[in-house]
Amino acid sequence: MALRLPLVVILGATGSGKTKLSLELARKFKGEIISADSMQVYKGLDIITAKATKEEQSVALHHLIDILEPHESFTVVEYRNSALKIIDNLIKRNKLPIIVGGTNYYIESLLWKILIEEPGDHVKAPPSRYLDHELPSEELHKKLKLLDPEMARRLHPNNKRKILRSLEVLHQKGKQHSRILDEQRSAEGASATGGPLRFPNAVILKLDCEKEILDQRLNQRVDKMIEDGLLHELANFHKQYNESRIKNSEIPDYTKGVFQSIGFKEFHSYLTLPEDEKNTEKGHQELAKCIEQLKLVTRRYAKKQNKWTRNRFLGRRDREVPPMYGLDVSDLSKWEEKVTQPAIEIIQSFINGSECNHLPLPMEPVATSVPNSLDNTHFCDVCDRIFVGEVQWKEHLGSNRHRKRLLKLK
Template identity: 55%
Template structure:
């Protein structure tokens, strides 16, 4: 077949990205679209990429995975780690291969920085196997080097990048230092080059110009109720035994110096049930054990609800609040009534994808951009609050802090201390 005929037969397929808070139904929509368009699903969840903990990570079931090919799920053992660069490199390769085969790639989002790494040119390539030189490995080899010391070093080598990073953000500080050492160039300079291609201060332009984003929206109260019920169902399905089995297999790690900030150990649920998991069977059966279990359930629900709100804020900020960056069209699908799922979710999504492929007009419009204050001001300025002894990156966060009750209370306490000191000085002098 000639190249011309092959090109004529190729379809104009979009990259489909499904976003939404945890528990919003992203998996269900991905299966609906995969069945309709013979697509394949790429998971963008930093926890589902690991084997084990299937229930707490809400992985698609074996039955669901049989509906369509799934990628980037159950790839790593809990002892392995996956950087965002690792994920980006493999996921982009899969997406490109699917496009070459005229197959619809459907990305199901769960982890913000995984999704951003696919959509935009925001990362600096790191040669070699990144899994062997991770920030937490660096910490083990250099336990006495503090984040503040590394930040001071970065100020000397790349002062512009240092202003963008909080002194406590050790992972990103180390990454900037690694880039400088490996490439002999400043990270800030490389990021500026990326900005020339439709990017902004956060990175470069779109990786895939033909992208459609679906945002599954729920009324907040309804979503909270769904999350609580989802946790209850997880427990009914064997969540506690899953956590106990995992804990027993990796007990030496969890009971020595728990670090719930790396790899699979960041999973929501492990930290929340830690007190219960380290108990023996007799202790778990005691009143104290029951209290620890009930506390774990309540905290898990609360943390998950809070995480869902964070995801929603990220979607609004990144996709509707940006005027300084190329952003794909985002279609909001209202999912408040599950009994009307097909009518409100599946059918509109199918119509939008069909319209894109056929290059015909669609009566469904993407969401309009909105002005969000957090992006109206510089994100790179560093502010020090001498009263609260805190550092803030970005004008927006600084303004929020200055208006916060905590800051105002600190001002009142400081004023009270000054009055007391003045009174003591006055009494002493008299």
């Protein structure tokens, strides 16, 4: 029987053991690893972004790690285009592609045909004044409303990044963003979110861990980062990229590039203390606060990742989802039995085209408040707020805050 290599995707919350499993599978199947982490594409901050160590990277070739300078921008479209070239090359060389990461937008962009191709320059474009990035978000939204009212209806007026993206698509492709998305959804196998599956033989391995155990591991992980030199890493990075801006009274921007990374902005108050204050009681207290804040946001991020996986993969009613197999990582003493061996057996069954002894997780449709590109915006004139999507809108109408304001007005 001819071998057919699947596309292997390892999903799981931060700290669940994705790197460990990816290395085991790469070693077993002579595969290569493609990072799907939006922070690991940047150079620097190796500890806080939990990159595979140099020793771990020597086990198997890793792609899309350390490819950008900290200040550079990198869109999900750019990631997708880079990753697809690597996947195609690996399959041609009969190498197993293993996608690993916690940035689900990146993973979705590979699994489904959901994003518009890079705009071409051979079409007539609207005047460039519509692409003034310095304009306030509301002004840009008004322009979009004139040029592509359907897309404007789907976007919150404060979502400047997506508004600009729609204007750029219109400017560079000469066609409304909403129209392109509608055409994409009309393809066979497509859904409300976008186009059909890109890889019919993809398989997803989802690492599951009991919440209390994962929270404890994440706290310990932060402590280990401190032991491994996190403060030194942050201090050097701050000195190289942030210190001069602060001296010039510029506000540090934690919304772009690797500066968005969880763990950098949380230490801002400590990093900006004068050196002679860091070893004082005040400095120690500030550092303790930063460490606790990092633990808190890390736990929240893990919860958000798990929720996203449920909503966008197991909870979807309207699109084809690759089989997803749950692997319980709660008991590390049973890793081989509960994680490594089942994962190997699942992948081997895909390669051989044989029946798999493990059952995929059942689909569990859920009502999600995660907006998609078909959602309408709703304006509440009572609360003077805008909501995207029916779920968020209904939740707001039933909220105590809305009811109290409504009663007050009456």
